[in-house]
Amino acid sequence: MSDTDVENTENASDFIRDVVREDLESGRHDAIVTRFPPEPNGYLHIGHAKSMCLNFGVASDFKGRCHLRFDDTNPVKEELEYIESIQEDVRWLGFDWGEHIYYASDNFEQLYAWAVHLIGEGKAYVDDLSAAEMREYRGTLTEPGKPSPYRDRPVDENLDLFRRMRSGEFEDGARVLRAKIDMASGNINLRDPVLYRILNAHHPRTGDAWHIYPTYDFAHGQSDSIEGVTHSLCTLEFADHRPLYDWLIENLPVETIPRQYEFSRLNLTYTVLSKRLLMQLVQDGHVHGWDDPRMPTLSGLRRRGIPAAAIRDFAGLIGVTKSDSTVDMSLFDHCTRDLLNKSALRRMGVLRPLKIVIENYPEGEVEMIEAQNHPQDPDAGTRQVPFTRELYVEQEDFMEEPPRKFFRLSPGREVRLRYAYFVICREVIKDANGEVIELRCTYDPETKGGNSPDGRKVKATLHWVSATEGMQAEVRLYDHLFKEEEPGANGDFLDDLNPESLSVLNAYVEPLLAEVGAGDTVQFERQGYFCADPDTSRDAPVFNRTVALRDSWAKAKKK
RNA sequence: UGGGGCGUAGCCAAGUGGCCUAAGGCACCGGUUUUUGAUACCGGCAUUCGGAGGUUCGAAUCCUCCCGCCCCAGCCA
Numbered sequence: 142m143s144d145t146d147v148e149n150t151e152n153a154s155d156f157i158r159d160v161v162r163e164d165l166e167s168g169r170h171d172a173i174v175t176r177f178p179p180e181p182n183g184y185l186h187i188g189h190a191k192s193m194c195l196n197f198g199v200a201s202d203f204k205g206r207c208h209l210r211f212d213d214t215n216p217v218k219e220e221l222e223y224i225e226s227i228q229e230d231v232r233w234l235g236f237d238w239g240e241h242i243y244y245a246s247d248n249f250e251q252l253y254a255w256a257v258h259l260i261g262e263g264k265a266y267v268d269d270l271s272a273a274e275m276r277e278y279r280g281t282l283t284e285p286g287k288p289s290p291y292r293d294r295p296v297d298e299n300l301d302l303f304r305r306m307r308s309g310e311f312e313d314g315a316r317v318l319r320a321k322i323d324m325a326s327g328n329i330n331l332r333d334p335v336l337y338r339i340l341n342a343h344h345p346r347t348g349d350a351w352h353i354y355p356t357y358d359f360a361h362g363q364s365d366s367i368e369g370v371t372h373s374l375c376t377l378e379f380a381d382h383r384p385l386y387d388w389l390i391e392n393l394p395v396e397t398i399p400r401q402y403e404f405s406r407l408n409l410t411y412t413v414l415s416k417r418l419l420m421q422l423v424q425d426g427h428v429h430g431w432d433d434p435r436m437p438t439l440s441g442l443r444r445r446g447i448p449a450a451a452i453r454d455f456a457g458l459i460g461v462t463k464s465d466s467t468v469d470m471s472l473f474d475h476c477t478r479d480l481l482n483k484s485a486l487r488r489m490g491v492l493r494p495l496k497i498v499i500e501n502y503p504e505g506e507v508e509m510i511e512a513q514n515h516p517q518d519p520d521a522g523t524r525q526v527p528f529t530r531e532l533y534v535e536q537e538d539f540m541e542e543p544p545r546k547f548f549r550l551s552p553g554r555e556v557r558l559r560y561a562y563f564v565i566c567r568e569v570i571k572d573a574n575g576e577v578i579e580l581r582c583t584y585d586p587e588t589k590g591g592n593s594p595d596g597r598k599v600k601a602t603l604h605w606v607s608a609t610e611g612m613q614a615e616v617r618l619y620d621h622l623f624k625e626e627e628p629g630a631n632g633d634f635l636d637d638l639n640p641e642s643l644s645v646l647n648a649y650v651e652p653l654l655a656e657v658g659a660g661d662t663v664q665f666e667r668q669g670y671f672c673a674d675p676d677t678s679r680d681a682p683v684f685n686r687t688v689a690l691r692d693s694w695a696k697a698k699k700k
Numbered sequence: 701u702g703g704g705g706c707g708u709a710g711c712c713a714a715g716u717g718g719c720c721u722a723a724g725g726c727a728c729c730g731g732u733u734u735u736u737g738a739u740a741c742c743g744g745c746a747u748u749c750g751g752a753g754g755u756u757c758g759a760a761u762c763c764u765c766c767c768g769c770c771c772c773a774g775c776c777a
Contacts, residue, residue, distance in 0.1 A: 154714090180777055215776060272775055279773060283701045286773090317775050327703035329773050338775035357777050381704055381772050403705085405770095410711085416777090458725060460713055462706090465770050469711045472726045482739060517739065548737080557735060591735045602735045666736045694737045696728095 153198060155461040157402055161203055161372060173205035173371045176243075177231070178361070180212045181223035181345070183416040184431040184438045185230040187452060187473075188407040194456035195404065196374055197236040208368055209238035213246045214360045216344035224345065226431070230439040234449050241368075245360045246346045248367055252355045253307065255363060255393050256318055256336055260299045264392055265336060266292055267302040268319050275317075278324075279332050285325035286332045292321065306339055309352035313339050318353075322388060330385045334358055362386040365399035373399045376406040377463060407459070408467040411621035412437045413628050427638060428622070434674075434685050435622040435642050445619060446662050446672025446687030448484075451476040470621065477688045481662060481670040486514045486521060489559065489604040490650040490665035490684070492616055494533035496608060497580040499564060502530040507610060511590075512560040526651050527610035528561050533649045535667075538603045539580060541569055546697060548600035550580070556601045559666065563588040563599055604666045606649040614682040616648040617674065648684075655679050662687065 164170045175196040179189060200207035209231060213219050231238070259265035268291045270278060280286030294302075303318055305311065318337035326332055336359040341352050365373045373386075380403045390398055407414060413422075414437055422428050422436070431438050434445035442452065455476040459468050489512075508528045515521035534550070543551040550556050555565045568581035587594050591602070624639040625631075650665075657663070657673045664670050669689035677683040 178777095182777080212777065218776075268775095275775075276773070280702095282703075282773060285702085314775060319775095329703075331703095332773085335775050340775085354775095356775075361777085375777095377705065378771055379777090383704090405706085458712075462713075464706050464713095466712060469726060472712070475726060478738090487736080513735095516734095516736075546737095559735060561735095599735085601737080604736075664736085664738085667738070668736090669738095690736075690738050692737075697737080 176208040182218040188414040208241040216342040366395040493536040531608035
């Protein structure tokens with residue numbers, strides 16, 4: 142890990158770490174155990190990363206451990222594919238669960254026994270009400286519910302029915318097992334919550350062994366207890382479930398008492414972080430899969446070239462609190478740039494090529510120019526870049542009629558080609574439509590390397606690629622997936638999709654770039670950071686723009 | 701109208717009665733350096749802590765009332 146990670150971890154302080162510290166100091170716990178509990182029903186996204194950084198971070202800060210636990214209690218939504226992708230993503234983010242990988246489904250037998258225990262105590266009963274009836278009996282937010290007619294079923298009958306539910310005797314939804322708590326509670330989670338439902342479904346891990354499955358409420362806290370979890374950290378929407386979490390722990394013969402604490406989930410501008418919506422984007426083809434570089438999924442961010450450490454740094458910077466918040470995407474971009482600026486080797490790539498011909502440069506000559514791999518880091522060494530008579534420069538680096546503060550190339554003006562020579566634009570060639578298609582220039586042989594012996598200055602340095610020695614590459618430019626800061630705020634979130642979130646360009650890059658492998662990141666100078674896509678090949682390189690460099694000229698231009 | 705949670709700058713967020721005429725980061729606005737209009741560096745950016753009262757020598761921090769936002773009526777998690 143980089144210094145920044147260590148720094149963030151060392152300085153991390155939040156209300157949860159305060160609680161943990163107190164629990165350790167008071168002797169309530171000798172060691173702490175947390176867990177990251179994804180449901181394998183989709184891919185992990187940056188919101189999950191916040192949770193992982195918290196759970197694994199707290200464990201590491203206090204020399205405890207963090208478990209990876211799959212909350213696999215709903216077989217109709219869960220798949221092996223997700224179990225696998227989740228493990229890959231957790232590892233990639235840099236976290237290690239060691240031996241401690243668990244599944245709620247590993248506890249099904251124990252959970253069943255505990256359900257039987259509750260029935261025996263008169264604290265749970267089998268209810269025959271349909272889902273619709275149960276909703277009616279539950280009351281509303283402001284009116285109390287009323288007891289189900291089956292609420293006082295004798296223990297023996299409950300036991301018999303529950304056993305038969307398990308054996309597969311009934312149809313899906315025919316009956317449920319409910320805790321007997323308080324139908325008049327202001328907290329709806331306490332109005333006899335469902336503990337088990339009948340689901341004649343194939344489970345990715347337990348296969349067809351079960352016909353009933355525990356609900357989240359009955360599985361989660363109990364799994365925490367079985368694993369010895371001390372601090373069960375979850376998001377705010379579960380705060381209402383805490384009284385139920387505690388009730389179950391109190392009424393079951395469990396050996397350890399976990400406590401639940403809630404923190405606010407992450408929201409980010411210009412994207413959505415809801416598994417349901419992300420699933421919809423994938424299924425309806427608005428993006429090219431879960432790992433589309435525009436997706437906020439970990440697999441998408443990885444493919445776009447975001448370093449795992451940038452995500453960890455980001456998590457450290459946003460903190461952990463209980464207030465609803467929406468973080469500016471610019472903060473995340475900053476974390477990415479901050480890391481990549483230090484590590485990415487510099488290369489030249491022209492995204493939108495404009496040909497220039499250097500009239501006084503010998504035809505057919507190829508001169509190797511020495512260029513630094515990282516100007517701030519001499520240890521990164523140098524490389525050779527071929528310079529020829531015909532080159533490409535960036536279209537936006539030329540203006541026929543430059544405004545006052547534009548100091549790049551224009552007719553009669555001299556600029557520097559990075560590491561090479563000073564050139565002056567002598568003539569502008571246009572096509573029939575008046576589009577500039579070529580520039581005729583001359584160079585000053587005395588300025589080799591980029592400095593003039595007579596000391597004259599130039600106001601701009603341009604990147605360039607040899608038209609004859611450079612190679613073509615596909616470059617994929619990504620922009621925000623949504624054009625609105627808060628997608629869906631004014632209706633359907635799909636209406637806010639950014640039609641320009643992806644643009645594919647035919648760029649020219651220096652020949653050395655043929656050597657990159659998928660996942661390698663470089664900085665195209667003056668443009669941004671680019672990561673070779675898995676689609677890349679030696680003959681046909683493909684680069685994803687991870688993030689653009691800050692561009693104060695673009696800002697100035699808008700004014 | 702029941703229950704739960706939250707309100708400190710455009711965004712995130714420190715702060716737990718005096719050292720707060722309120723940290724830090726992002727964004728933004730200047731300026732310096734610069735063979736990346738990048739990076740780096742320097743400076744600016746809340747007399748005020750949702751509002752109103754009150755307690756106190758002293759309040760963002762304590763009390764009261766009010767206002768606003770979020771979550772909950774799945775046999776999802």
